[in-house]
Amino acid sequence: MVQSLHGFLDENIQYLKDNGLYNEIDIVEGANGPEITINGEKYINLSSNNYLGLATDEDLKKVAKEAIDHYGVGAGAVRTINGTLDVHETLENTLAEFKGTEAAIAYQSGFNCNMAAISAVMNKNDAILSDELNHASIIDGCRLSKAKIIRVNHSDMDDLRQKAKEAVESGQYNKVMYITDGVFSMDGDVAKLPEIVEIAEEFDLITYVDDAHGSGVMGKGAGTVKHFGLQDKIDFQIGTLSKAIGVVGGYVAGTQELIDWLKVQSRPFLFSTSLTPESSAAITAAVRKLMDSTELHDKLWENANYLKDGLKELGYDIGESATPITPVIIGDEKQTQEFSKRLKDEGVYVKSIVFPTVPRGTGRVRNMPTAAHTKEMLDEALEAYKKVGKELGVI
Numbered sequence: 001m002v003q004s005l006h007g008f009l010d011e012n013i014q015y016l017k018d019n020g021l022y023n024e025i026d027i028v029e030g031a032n033g034p035e036i037t038i039n040g041e042k043y044i045n046l047s048s049n050n051y052l053g054l055a056t057d058e059d060l061k062k063v064a065k066e067a068i069d070h071y072g073v074g075a076g077a078v079r080t081i082n083g084t085l086d087v088h089e090t091l092e093n094t095l096a097e098f099k100g101t102e103a104a105i106a107y108q109s110g111f112n113c114n115m116a117a118i119s120a121v122m123n124k125n126d127a128i129l130s131d132e133l134n135h136a137s138i139i140d141g142c143r144l145s146k147a148k149i150i151r152v153n154h155s156d157m158d159d160l161r162q163k164a165k166e167a168v169e170s171g172q173y174n175k176v177m178y179i180t181d182g183v184f185s186m187d188g189d190v191a192k193l194p195e196i197v198e199i200a201e202e203f204d205l206i207t208y209v210d211d212a213h214g215s216g217v218m219g220k221g222a223g224t225v226k227h228f229g230l231q232d233k234i235d236f237q238i239g240t241l242s243k244a245i246g247v248v249g250g251y252v253a254g255t256q257e258l259i260d261w262l263k264v265q266s267r268p269f270l271f272s273t274s275l276t277p278e279s280s281a282a283i284t285a286a287v288r289k290l291m292d293s294t295e296l297h298d299k300l301w302e303n304a305n306y307l308k309d310g311l312k313e314l315g316y317d318i319g320e321s322a323t324p325i326t327p328v329i330i331g332d333e334k335q336t337q338e339f340s341k342r343l344k345d346e347g348v349y350v351k352s353i354v355f356p357t358v359p360r361g362t363g364r365v366r367n368m369p370t371a372a373h374t375k376e377m378l379d380e381a382l383e384a385y386k387k388v389g390k391e392l393g394v395i
Ligand SMILES: Cc1ncc(COP(=O)(O)O)c(C=O)c1O
Pocket: 109, 110, 111, 112, 135, 137, 138, 181, 185, 210, 211, 212, 213, 240, 241, 242, 248, 249, 250
């Protein structure tokens, strides 16, 4: 006898609930800003990826509204049929300028980029060296390509060199790629790009950096690759347009030849309707804003350093983050969920992140301070951390 769908779901949902792994999803009433409302209650929001506050930016809202008036609300087709509008072209040219590359291609999400780009280039005759903490969309993109996946210990350059050498010298693979997050989303540490480039040059590796959490944050806003001045050395610069950029979508930036290939080969580009015109227009305006001024970027870092210093002073373990991502590591999954729940009771919305998003036993609440928070909001959050941490014996 085979298991019924109900039997499968019931058993597994119960397992997740019993082990503190079931995520209850809250509904936010209104905008996702530095403060949010859930069930009529207001909270200081330390859970978004809206690093620069652009999701609610007045200039971007205006640009989006104007685009709706001009183009309507949808692009009408996939890009290759007749869904490529002039706003898409402008967006891609702007992204290339922002990233310092010859060209760029936009997708409907960052997740889609990784589905699209990896499998357009890598196949079953190839190997991909992948940092063990890479984002789920990279892992899935690698699987989709059918290439041999070789996990590399997190940011371990000796392990990368050894595995690159073995893969290349085995003679089994046509191409070998190394993929890494630019900024690791759960810990906030930065990929060692200069060493990665050195190893890649030694072994002829294709280099692929997903900078979802680096754009708008690192390199005065232009991202981790530009932070290290390696625009000419990284083959694929990937990113999302939904976090610091504040809208939705994703991009790949690289050589003209690479982008031409993705436009004829990558399946989410060929078979999924293009970004809406209002999103495209708003993204272009957001990127221009970042190119014109570092004001939001600077404010983000000021707030991030303020919160980090406050949490460290209280005695919390905030890991090794070198970016605004500020984990407070609790460990046990159930205690992490309880900690997050108690912070919510105190008016601070900071979600628990547990297995399978992070390894078992490393449960954490992940704080994302933004440029839109005020010092008063951050002080209020720190007061709540002090109270709850003492109460639960975490500090
Ligand atoms: C490294 C990385 N890549 C891709 C994504 C997915 O981006 P999007 O939300 O635009 O699909 C994320 C989002 O969390 C990410 O952290």
